[in-house]
Amino acid sequence: MPYRHVLIVVLVPIIMGFGFVISKPAMEFFPPILLNGLRWSLSGLIMFWFFPFPKKYFKQIFFIALIGCTIQYSLTYSGLKIVDASSATLFVQAEVPFGLLVAFLILGEKPSIRNIIGVIIAFIGIYILTGDPKLEGKLIGVILLLLGAFTWAFAQVLAKPISQKMNALTLTAWIGVFAGPQSILASTLIEGNPIEFIMSANLMAWIIMLYLALIMNVLGYSLWYFVLGKYPVNFVMPGLLLLPVAGLLTAVLLLGETLTFYNLLGGSVVIVGVALILINKRSTN
Numbered sequence: 001m002p003y004r005h006v007l008i009v010v011l012v013p014i015i016m017g018f019g020f021v022i023s024k025p026a027m028e029f030f031p032p033i034l035l036n037g038l039r040w041s042l043s044g045l046i047m048f049w050f051f052p053f054p055k056k057y058f059k060q061i062f063f064i065a066l067i068g069c070t071i072q073y074s075l076t077y078s079g080l081k082i083v084d085a086s087s088a089t090l091f092v093q094a095e096v097p098f099g100l101l102v103a104f105l106i107l108g109e110k111p112s113i114r115n116i117i118g119v120i121i122a123f124i125g126i127y128i129l130t131g132d133p134k135l136e137g138k139l140i141g142v143i144l145l146l147l148g149a150f151t152w153a154f155a156q157v158l159a160k161p162i163s164q165k166m167n168a169l170t171l172t173a174w175i176g177v178f179a180g181p182q183s184i185l186a187s188t189l190i191e192g193n194p195i196e197f198i199m200s201a202n203l204m205a206w207i208i209m210l211y212l213a214l215i216m217n218v219l220g221y222s223l224w225y226f227v228l229g230k231y232p233v234n235f236v237m238p239g240l241l242l243l244p245v246a247g248l249l250t251a252v253l254l255l256g257e258t259l260t261f262y263n264l265l266g267g268s269v270v271i272v273g274v275a276l277i278l279i280n281k282r283s284t285n
Contacts, residue, residue: 005230008223009239015223017246019216020092021085022254023077026208029201031191032077035209037183038198040069042213044176051170060162061174068155069179074186076148082141086257087133089247091145092152093126096238099153106157109232114276122241122273128266156228163229168222176217241270 026035054061080088096119103109111119163171187194201209227236245267251257 005227008227009236010242012220012224012227013240013243014246015216015220016240017089017243018250019212019220020080020089020243021247021250022208023212024080024085024088024255026205026212027077027081029205030197030209031187032081033074033183033191034187034194034197035212036069036073036077037180037185037187037194038209039180039212039217040065040176040183041180042176042209043217044173044178044180046213047169047173047218048177051167051173054166054170054174057162057166060158061171062178064155064159064162065175065178066182067151068159069175070182070186072148072151072155074148074183075144075151079141079144079148082138083145084133084257085251085255086248088141088145089244089251090126091142092149093123093241093244094146094149095153096122096241098150099156100238102154102157103160103232107160107232115238118273118276119238119241120273121276122238122270125266125269125271125273126241126244128262128269159225160228163225166229168225168229169218171225172218172222175221238273241273245270 023035030038076088076092079091083091100111100115100119104111159171184194191197224236248257248267
């Protein structure tokens with residue numbers, strides 16, 4: 001694996017971890033499903049002008065958008081609204097074992113022994129990172145986050161075949177075109193009139209929205225689908241274990257959450273697990 005691709009595998013979870021955490025304060029103005037719909041609508045509107053409509057892959061992109069963006073982020077953001085950002089960042093890491101399992105069952109991608117060991121080490125770190133979460137009365141939020149993690153992992157397996165055939169930017173653009181209206185429709189039915197929320201949002205909420213649409217969606221997902229199209233799912237998925245580290249740092253520095261000894265120790269163990277996986281993979285390619 002070239003060093004620039006290793007850099008992408010590392011950069012993507014940092015972009016996503018930061019964006020995931022800063023989504024929480026934006027929910028003071030935008031409800032979860034609407035927040036997701038607006039970010040994908042904006043990125044889709046910006047990008048689709050530059051990429052032709054992929055008629056051949058219409059159905060695949062529609063369902064990838066529905067499962068991997070509309071349903072997944074609706075579940076995940078709804079969970080994030082209930083659970084604190086630090087805990088939520090950790091729970092979404094369930095997407096890693098879910099991804100490995102689904103890739104094995106559907107694509108036949110068998111993880112190596114060192115891959116499995118690295119994931120186990122990383123999960124030990126995640127367990128330590130959890131520390132003493134105050135999640136009493138927030139079981140629904142935890143369940144939503146775990147369901148979102150499974151949905152995301154399943155969608156990545158669906159996206160892999162098409163990501164090998166399409167330009168990453170084209171795929172990201174048209175996922176946004178579909179996911180945006182899907183989510184806004186769902187928000188209207190579940191959360192109420194979106195116009196009221198849009199009109200009441202302040203400047204900071206819109207700045208966060210721009211980051212989610214331009215940096216997290218356009219840049220982050222384009223890079224993600226680029227490496228996903230070049231390497232097995234069980235190769236790139238474990239790199240997302242860096243997401244909780246980026247998310248925790250963002251929660252501490254921007255949201256004022258407290259970083260404990262358990263967070264520091266667990267974060268270090270997570271990085272060791274990820275490094276073991278990436279070094280092993282790079283040495284075998």
